[in-house]
Amino acid sequence: MKNVYLSALLDRLVQRLPYEWWIGWRYTRAKRHNHFISFISLTSMVGIALGVMALIVVLSVMNGFQEELRNRILGVASHIEVRGYDAGLPAWAAVQQQIRALPAKSVSSKIEGVAPYVLAQGMLTYDQAVQGVLIRGVLPDQEATVSDLSSQMKAGRLQGLQPGAFNIVLGADLAQALGVHIGDKVVLMAPQGQVTPAGLVPRIKQFNVTGIFQVGMYEYDAGLALIHLADAAKLYRMGDQVSGLRLKLADLFMADRVSRELVQALGPNYYVTDWTQQHANFFKAIQLEKRVMFIILALIVAVAAFNIVSTLVMAVTDKRADIAILRTMGATPQAIRWMFVVQGAMIGVIGTVSGALLGVLLALNIETVVPWIERTFNVQFLAKDVYYISDLPSKLMWSDVGTIVALSIVLSLVATLYPSARAASMNPAEALRYD
Template sequence: MAFETPYEALIGLRYTAAKKPGGGNRFISFISLISMLGLGLGVAALIVVLSVMNGFQKELRTRILGVASHVQVMGDEGELIGWPGIVERVAGHPRVLAGAPYVQQQAMLSLAGQVKGVVVRGILPGEEEKVADFARHMKAGRLEDLQPGEFGIILGSELAYALRAYPGDKVTLIAPQGMVTPAAVLPRMKQFTVVGIFEVGMFEYDSGLGLVRLEDAQKLYQMGEAVSGVRLKLDDLFAAPQVVRELAGSLPPGLRLTDWTKSHANFFRAVQIEKNMMFLILLLIVAVAAFNIVSTLVMTVQDKRADIAILRTLGASPGSVMAIFVIQGTLIGAIGLLLGVAGGVALALNVETVVPFIERVFGIQFLAKDVYYISDLPSDLHWSDVWIIGATSFALTVLATLYPSWRASRTNPAEALRYE
């Protein structure tokens, strides 16, 4: 038995396109086209914006944790003694990949009249490469150029630019801890040689972080054999809170543990809240576009009153009449939805190409390096977001067709044909 298309579907498809040149149907078809494009534009905007917000989350996580750490083990008094034993103990945890000691203090850097505040981090290059990604972000020099006793320093690119410092230059580091003399308390100063420059692409670190050798930092800040703490790298960064809880019970008292979800929580919480709010705001735009279909169907019902009356007199049930206009409205929404998904996915996958092109053509910059943490517009398309957007938009479209379709099914044939 051959499959036959229900007549409701055939009539609904026919009503979607205008057939009378210059007639009322042509105007209704134009309104249908506007409804399709409006829905498609709203869906595309929603996909692109959510992809960009996902990109920001990914970039923040990558750049922050490329310089920071998944977990930090610190002493209650700000100093940790016997760090090799701590690293050995935490290395027994199955999720801990590596550990590295560090010294972190505040200082001022001076060169040729330029003075900048800086966070000084003392590291062991061989160990640091196991927990951070500095090596692949080096613009000049290498981490291995930090040799004990030579007092070398590696600067962030923006910090080096502000100081007009280049590899080989001598910068004066002024430590906040003073030296007590009979005359006064004098700041402790030491000349460091710039041996490298890094750029992680995050302004906070590029403009305010300097790397020195661990032994040099201990000597400068009079810490002896103590360090500020130990940085840990995990096999799964999202397991950091659980690892902290598990390590807290196995380490000796007097230690404080923290993870990236606490030390950088504001960044990720702000992005997540903004992503949720942007989803709701843009979903309202999609809803407005979807409910434009209501006006399209209302005008179609008014224009097709005589046709509806004839269908009713030929035996069509109210449910069949309602199905005709539900199919018409759903078709309009489905076409707009497909256009929006296709356009949104295409743009989301090429944002990193399209945005620089627009910046070059119009001579503008969307994200200035000195204002935003991330100066490039990233994009990370999640197909789960596309499915959610598509399903939600389609549901709104179907919902928008119900009332005008119900009104069409309530048309009285005698009233509709009275003046025909």
């Protein structure tokens, strides 16, 4: 009953338009003697809707995946790093103070934090378990200004790292692989050894596990350990040097500009890099994958849209007598052309709008739908030991939706050009001869 009322309402609205539009709208409806054309029209609508929906959902997932990776990587890594050209950065406190004292209009107002770090490799052992790790020596209070590790602590506190106490904070997956908990003691072996009569012996030190963090990115959760800066400098014999300074910006997309300003301010004795250089290939690969997926799925929309061609060609053949009668009643070829353009456009618009609504609805609820599918069918789409993240994020960008909708409608209109031109060029006398 509702469908009847809706159809009647649409008929009244369309009847207020020029007769070409009204007849084109009527042609999209079911035919009394040729339901096959209506079936082809329906499949064209469904194909366009599915293609548009798939495009919106996939691009939203790609956008969310890119943003989530960027946030997780830069929550542990740094926006900008300042290092010396030699093995370490001497007089780092003076350089740190120099960066903080830069004019507010140029750089310092964009910098939220500056912290020193020591970066080295090591091997952790506990009982019979052995794991290679990346060791980062930090100052806990200053580290909180350049990374999100303080807020990602699963157990313990980052401030538990005290100089001379030889405490250590481990990633959650690293702690699980070693089988350690808070309060256990692990042995850290540094590859830089010392020469003894028995040969080269690696430096070994026992550390107390005082914290476990989990950032949700397997690369860091399974391979990063934090110790105090003083303990790292002592174990790796850095002296008063550090590996460099890590900077966090108020706007991470200003990293390239700020790094250039730092090069000019600090002079040629320092090496300045930002996250766009350190992870450039990774994010370019994601962007390239997004473009390729757009092209592939756009072809699905194109195939569905060009089904309209076959629909309209059959409709023109089926409506030969109608076209001839309309021509004899004074309809111009342009009016006949518009009838079939409207018919094809209605198929494209209805399919596009339906697909866009379904795609937006699914993209906004992807983080609810995917876990439900995983629980229902007992599957896991993203294993965290294989992929960088284990959740399927989504970020809907209305600019993408607008581009997809515009592309689908344009393809639908292009598909109407040949059939409508064929209908407009039909000779009324020839059409009536066979009917």
